[in-house]
Amino acid sequence: MSKPIIIVVGGGAAGLLAAGKAAENGAKVIILEKMKRPARKLVITGKGRCNITNLTNLDEFLPHFGRTSKFMRPAFNALFNTELKNFLYNLGLEMVDERGGRVFTKSGKASDVLKVLLAWLKKLDVEILTSTPAKSLVIENEKVIGVKTAERTFFADAVILSTGGASYPATGSSGDSYLFAQSVGHKIIPIHPALVPFDVLNYETINSLNELHLRNVNCQLFIDGKKKSDAFGELEFHETGVTGPIVLNLSFTIVAALKEGKKVNLQVDFKPALDSEKLHTRLLRDIAERGKESLESMLRGLLPSQLVTICVIQNEINGKKLANTLTQKERKKVVHWLKHFMIEIDKPRPFEEAIVTAGGVNTREINPNTMESKLVQDLFMAGEMLDVQADTGGFNLQAAFSTGWLAGISAAQKFA
């Protein structure tokens, strides 16, 4: 009996796993990839180190997917974090477990993940056609029977769509997914950039902070003046705003609030380990020890120099004056400023800078046990094109790998 033919459209994290699993389950698999090389996004993940997954247990993992957590359960039952680690380890990838359960490549090279996956696919005779963008799906009697490219039609028993979201379009994921899905009747939950940096309203104040990276700060998120959440960790500044893990993880809430026209502020506490009283005492100690230095020079013991400049400007204190001439009122102002630095959020940066796309193919129209479309027979979908997204920490790649894995097995087994 001849092997069933499965076309995988999109050779990213989801598509590569879908292809390999379909081949392992008896299919002849061809990947159509638009870019010159597959998985351009995978190789830049985790700042080039690839945060592959997160070792949190399933009950804590699922809530990271919010309202789509129920949908994701069967995919994670098919392939979860330790199975993914074992799978990659058996392919020859060494990994390290880091803070917060995050798993990275041991080599620090995301490209090593791609290397082992490509070697695996080669052994399985999966054909990867690069520079081959799919243009449309071929449908007959509510059943997919192939994929058209500019040059030809690839007929298939099943098609797995794994063409990604709309973020970082330079990596190939420029939103084609939504056109394919819509063209066959699927609903798209409106998309918007997620895990995204923000521009701020008072950026003239902070543009001197460009590329400043702060660790161990606390941020409180205020929406229309009401405190919504607290986050501790790393905050980064870019030319016109803020980014870094704290901001990215708050970004779902911030984007939603901005869409509703609400006012969003981040209040930064630069010294969360010290309450105001202790911070005041620390300031007095510094003045006692370094009072003959200028205020700016003394404050550099507490803060990065770019922040010192802003501190003295915003508090209208002459930074050149001797630290021991600081009045009690000025000391109080400085302490208050250190614990209540206010940033007014303006708007999210565009898709080009978003780590993931929120929204996508409505998961109600996908069978969670197989990843097959409920509208079009033999059409499977996986990865970020679905309305599935989580915060940072390795959750999004695990989702792409797991849904791809499940789609590959299901598509091939349908014809076994």
Ligand SMILES: Cc1cc2nc3c(=O)[nH]c(=O)nc-3n(C[C@H](O)[C@H](O)[C@H](O)COP(=O)(O)OP(=O)(O)OC[C@H]3O[C@@H](n4cnc5c(N)ncnc54)[C@H](O)[C@@H]3O)c2cc1C
């Ligand atoms: C800078 C950055 C860092 C990230 N770091 C992490 C991290 O460390 N950990 C984590 O969990 N997540 C991370 N993510 C998110 C993660 O990379 C994505 O969620 C994941 O790659 C989605 O996989 P995917 O296979 O669904 O889509 P993609 O990886 O986007 O792959 C889609 C593929 O489809 C191809 N394609 C698109 N249209 C067509 C077409 N018409 N025809 C043929 N091919 C097509 C594209 O070229 C691409 O190769 C990061 C994202 C970014 C942008």
